[in-house]
Amino acid sequence: MHVATLMQTFTDRRGRPGGTPQLRRGQVMRRRGAIAAAAAAVLGMAGCGGPAEEEQASELEWDDEAGQYVIEEAVASGEVPLKVWFEEDYLAEAVIAAFKEEFKDEYPDIRIEYELVAKNDAVEKMSLAGEAGNGADVYMSFYDQVARAIDDGTAAPLGEYTGVLQDRMSEAFTSVVSVEDQMYAVPVTTESLALIYNTTLLQELTGAPDPATTWEEIRSLAADYNDPSTNRWTLRMSTAEIYRAYPILSSAGWKVYPDGNVDDPGFDDAALTGALDYYAGLREIYDVPSADSTWETIEEAFAKGETPYVITGPWAFSLFDTGAAENGFEYGVTTLPTVDGGAPAGAFAGMHVAVVSGYSEHPAAARVFANFMASDAGAAAVYGATGQIPAVNGDLLAGIEGIEDDPHVAGIVAQSANAELIPQVPQYFWETGNTMVIDVWDGLSDAAAAQEKAVATYSELHGL
Structure with missing residues (x-):
């Protein structure tokens, strides 16, 4: 241990x-x-x-x-x-x-x-x-x-x-x-992550305040709403951490520590390759380098009332409450979006x-x-x-x-049904996983190569 x-x-x-x-x-x-x-x-x-x-x-x-x-x-x-x-x-x-x-x-x-x-x-x-x-x-x-x-x-x-x-x-x-x-x-x-949405803005954009339930719905709205030249995005989220990426990867079919064994995080799972490919494809929704997906650009932008969706946790509610009051909007909280036809999105x-x-x-x-x-x-x-x-x-x-x-x-309680209390794991799990999702998101390597690198790194560090 x-x-x-x-x-x-x-x-x-x-x-x-x-x-x-x-x-x-x-x-x-x-x-x-x-x-x-x-x-x-x-x-x-x-x-x-x-x-x-x-x-x-x-x-x-x-x-x-x-x-x-x-x-x-x-x-x-x-x-x-x-x-x-x-x-x-x-x-x-x-x-x-x-x-x-x-x-x-x-x-x-x-x-x-x-x-x-x-x-x-x-x-x-x-x-x-x-x-x-x-x-x-x-x-x-x-x-x-x-x-x-x-x-x-x-x-x-x-x-x-x-x-x-x-x-x-x-x-x-x-x-x-x-x-x-x-x-x-x-x-x-x-606590855990959830999908937080601007009901006022969604009403204006779609004619209804109801949030998306799948990534495909968010992708569809992004095709019309996104404007990279003015840094306007349909959804904002941190893309530099496996902690934040896991809900997407899990909905796409990957299970972390599948046997509950700290020796095997599941980085060599074939399902992870497809899940990483899907994750990389979401860059068209939020086309920002991972290094720029900081909390300031995510949570503060949502608080200004300019972003329909944000993925974060209840720690941001105080900021959002203030932003909603100052900028005249209401927001809701719901379960994380799923891959169309995929499993419910799990969250650490x-x-x-x-x-x-x-x-x-x-x-x-x-x-x-x-x-x-x-x-x-x-x-x-x-x-x-x-x-x-x-x-x-x-x-x-x-x-x-x-x-x-x-x-x-x-909304928080609904998402909690799919949340996972993971076992204590080595620090290098997070470091290795973060590097893997960054490599894929930033196009530094394809999914298979990023996965292979993660397997080798984890194995090396685990043996020390």
Whole structure:
């Protein structure tokens, strides 16, 4: 297992690793069976030992009536604070306020302190800070960092909360952060790509506000609407990443990691050749070099009301809300377009999680706080602060104030049915895949040659 070379795919809301701009909405999604099995297998291979193994959740006091662990007296009395890491001030403040409100009668003196730490950096920072004794009790990260956290001893099993959480959310979410019968992180929110469309502009251009469902429909509109001389395009999307290209490649017949085996990403699949050819053919819809398909030229142009379609994620909704108000248009969200006659477009999904540090000196309090983020009150606080959709079951989701009135949730949830929570994979998968789709999009090589290069590169790097 390549724990040391993992890459957080979903950290950058605009496709670049390491960014931390504000998120607005997320969505619920399900992974497919083979992918979940692979993720569980990878988690199962994570190294043993470390503080998480020494601290057994079964030794903590569980209150059956309350359905929660009993918080340590030092924390409950306010003698020492519970320390948590968040990426955003507004989320930290909202969750902490909701937590204190929820437990104001039971633990009126409890103190919670937070520090801002990027989710993508949290596991690595915790491995150092935890050992030094100055880490957090609970921190936010991504689901595909959990195996590394277990390996480092910075993720502790959730104990009794495993059953509680399994009753509140789908097996798709719980399985990818579990080893055998124990969860090691609390799923908090989810996100993935979707097709976002300008209903006002489509009404003007086509006489109806309804979005396209296939690439062929978009291609037909582009034949009349595109104007390269004025940089006017029917659809905008990033073309430099396999993360963004995968929905097209999957609809055209290619399945990444077909057997859920990290040794075989499927780059040698014959179906990928045809899928890459199809992908290259979409250049006539958006005839822009991959290096120029930046988020500025994609999301900001859509926000100006000049582009009928854009493929991006819920992180852009804040910008689009502002743009729609300033430029007088409405927009909708729906499932990603398919290849005519092809399969539904799959998309790589992301999931934000709360992790109890294996180094925490207050393991009961830490578990209570982490679990709270997936409770009714906690999920409502998360949605209210960020607009991201909590990773809870649909019936619980419907009870959160504002969700049913959100005009974009239905489209997000619909796309989520085809989203995939992929296993933790080596960083070089993304690098190799990105090069492959760039080579094809920019005409640097044909599909077969780009595919052959990807197979050789992945094999070489995998053997190191």
